[in-house]
Amino acid sequence: MDVTNLFSVKSSSSPEARFPPPGKIPKANPSFSSAGAKGIGRMIAEGFVANGAKVYLTGRDAPACSSAATELTKIAGNGGSAHALPGNLQDLAQCQDLVKRLTELEPKGIHVLVNNAGAAWGADIDSFPDHAWNKVLTLNLHRVFTLSQLLLPLLEKTATAEDPARLIHIGSIDGIRVPTVSNIAYAASKAGLHHMSNVLAKELGPRNITSNVLACGPFATKMMKATLEIAGDMIRSEAPLRRIGTPEDVAGASLFLASRAG
Numbered sequence: 001m002d003v004t005n006l007f008s009v010k011s012s013s014s015p016e017a018r019f020p021p022p023g024k025i026p027k028a029n030p031s032f033s034s035a036g037a038k039g040i041g042r043m044i045a046e047g048f049v050a051n052g053a054k055v056y057l058t059g060r061d062a063p064a065c066s067s068a069a070t071e072l073t074k075i076a077g078n079g080g081s082a083h084a085l086p087g088n089l090q091d092l093a094q095c096q097d098l099v100k101r102l103t104e105l106e107p108k109g110i111h112v113l114v115n116n117a118g119a120a121w122g123a124d125i126d127s128f129p130d131h132a133w134n135k136v137l138t139l140n141l142h143r144v145f146t147l148s149q150l151l152l153p154l155l156e157k158t159a160t161a162e163d164p165a166r167l168i169h170i171g172s173i174d175g176i177r178v179p180t181v182s183n184i185a186y187a188a189s190k191a192g193l194h195h196m197s198n199v200l201a202k203e204l205g206p207r208n209i210t211s212n213v214l215a216c217g218p219f220a221t222k223m224m225k226a227t228l229e230i231a232g233d234m235i236r237s238e239a240p241l242r243r244i245g246t247p248e249d250v251a252g253a254s255l256f257l258a259s260r261a262g
Contacts (some may be wrong), residue, residue: 047251052078111159140189
């Protein structure tokens with residue numbers, strides 16, 4: 001067994017090698033990342049592109065998708081590239097159109113789906129509005145299923161027993177513990193996502209598709225900005241390393257799950 005075919009920890013000071021090469025991300029088979037233009041999705045996309053993957057980025061902010069794709073392609077390594085494919089994932093019709101466009105672009109299939117799109121709603125139990133549940137649960141849970149279901153035909157085209165296609169879902173530690181800051185619908189949606197990933201793993205394993213979820217802690221993202229401003233010191237003090245997450249943390253974990261080792 002050659003460990004370099006599983007994953008590599010070779011380091012370099014060049015931008016292209018900021019993240020550990022995953023060993024075997026299939027370069028011929030593209031990846032698709034929901035909300036990949038910003039935040040954690042952008043961090044993951046950078047790791048994939050820097051290591052030679054072809055990545056499609058989606059999100060409702062079309063200019064941000066286009067800008068991110070251009071910036072990521074500039075730092076791409078080993079033939080990697082990023083491409084904008086914007087769409088509002090809250091809208092089922094736009095999800096369906098998104099998959100139609102991706103199918104036209106990649107008729108031979110994709111190898112990895114990163115379900116990263118998410119929303120939060122900061123309010124305590126006394127002021128939490130009823131309509132917030134629809135927004136948060138739709139994006140954080142329902143649309144993860146929607147995209148996974150709609151993209152099954154493309155994933156199955158590249159999936160084999162030796163090298164399965166991958167579903168990587170971005171969950172949260174708030175889905176496995178009581179949140180530090182009140183975030184009722186978000187925590188419930190992430191707990192549901194974690195369990196749904198297990199169900200998908202059982203359903204799709206026989207079809208050579210894996211399903212894994214990363215229970216991410218706090219990162220320096222737009223969604224976390226207000227929380228970190230209010231409780232950043234406390235949040236850092238609760239972490240064993242006394243820090244929040246870095247791009248290398250989440251990109252490395254995602255690369256591992258997308259590689260032969262994962």
